[in-house]
Amino acid sequence: SAVISQKPSRDICQRGTSLTIQCQVDSQVTMMFWYRQQPGQSLTLIATANQGSEATYESGFVIDKFPISRPNLTFSTLTVSNMSPEDSSIYLCSVDDRGRGYTFGSGTRLTVV
Amino acid sequence: GQNIDQPTEMTATEGAIVQINCTYQTSGFNGLFWYQQHAGEAPTFLSYNVLDGLEEKGRFSSFLSRSKGYSYLLLKELQMKDSASYLCAVMDSNYQLIWGAGTKLIIKP
Numbered sequence: 001s002a003v004i005s006q007k008p009s010r011d012i013c014q015r016g017t018s019l020t021i022q023c024q025v026d027s028q029v030t031m032m033f034w035y036r037q038q039p040g041q042s043l044t045l046i047a048t049a050n051q052g053s054e055a056t057y058e059s060g061f062v063i064d065k066f067p068i069s070r071p072n073l074t075f076s077t078l079t080v081s082n083m084s085p086e087d088s089s090i091y092l093c094s095v096d097d098r099g100r101g102y103t104f105g106s107g108t109r110l111t112v113v
Numbered sequence: 114g115q116n117i118d119q120p121t122e123m124t125a126t127e128g129a130i131v132q133i134n135c136t137y138q139t140s141g142f143n144g145l146f147w148y149q150q151h152a153g154e155a156p157t158f159l160s161y162n163v164l165d166g167l168e169e170k171g172r173f174s175s176f177l178s179r180s181k182g183y184s185y186l187l188l189k190e191l192q193m194k195d196s197a198s199y200l201c202a203v204m205d206s207n208y209q210l211i212w213g214a215g216t217k218l219i220i221k222p
Binding site: 021042044092103 | 117146148153154155156157158161201202209210212213214215
């Protein structure tokens with residue numbers, strides 16, 4: 001199955017700053033998904049990233065706040081911009097692993113202080 | 114609206130059997146997934162059901178009834194390492210995954 005390297009694994013950031021999260025996949029995938037998971041809650045899809053086109057954002061998420069890059073079929077970044085304490089969460093990238101379910105990166109635990 | 118319901122928490126004894134239920138109401142159906150998530154870790158894929166019936170995979174089995182909008186995950190011969198959250202997710206007609214909030218399973222010796 002696909003292997004995803006996600007970093008950083010955790011970070012503590014000052015409010016008003018930005019953090020970029022990277023995901024590298026060991027195989028080419030068409031779509032990459034970015035999720036947020038707050039403690040004890042369900043996964044919430046932020047956006048879907050396709051190579052060569054703009055990401056598709058879900059309701060409640062905007063490009064200015066969560067810009068995404070997808071320069072090739074194995075890599076994507078999510079930036080959390082102008083952070084506030086409400087952005088403290090776990091951020092996960094995911095790919096459709098060709099019939100083997102959806103595989104997730106190890107997650108980025110973000111704390112905004 | 115779309116909705117996935119599963120119990121918030123369950124407790125079971127090591128060596129026993131536990132069944133975690135999931136009911137769903139979604140716009141269309143293109144399969145149901147079960148994931149395991151240990152605290153502080155990413156979810157890992159357990160099973161996928163798209164047709165009615167039981168899928169068995171070692172100690173874990175997953176059942177689906179599309180007419181009832183219902184699935185369960187059955188865990189046998191429970192081990193302490195099975196303590197985790199179990200997430201149910203349904204793929205809707207737009208091939209988007211709708212996630213349940215997860216069931217936290219506590220295993221006691």
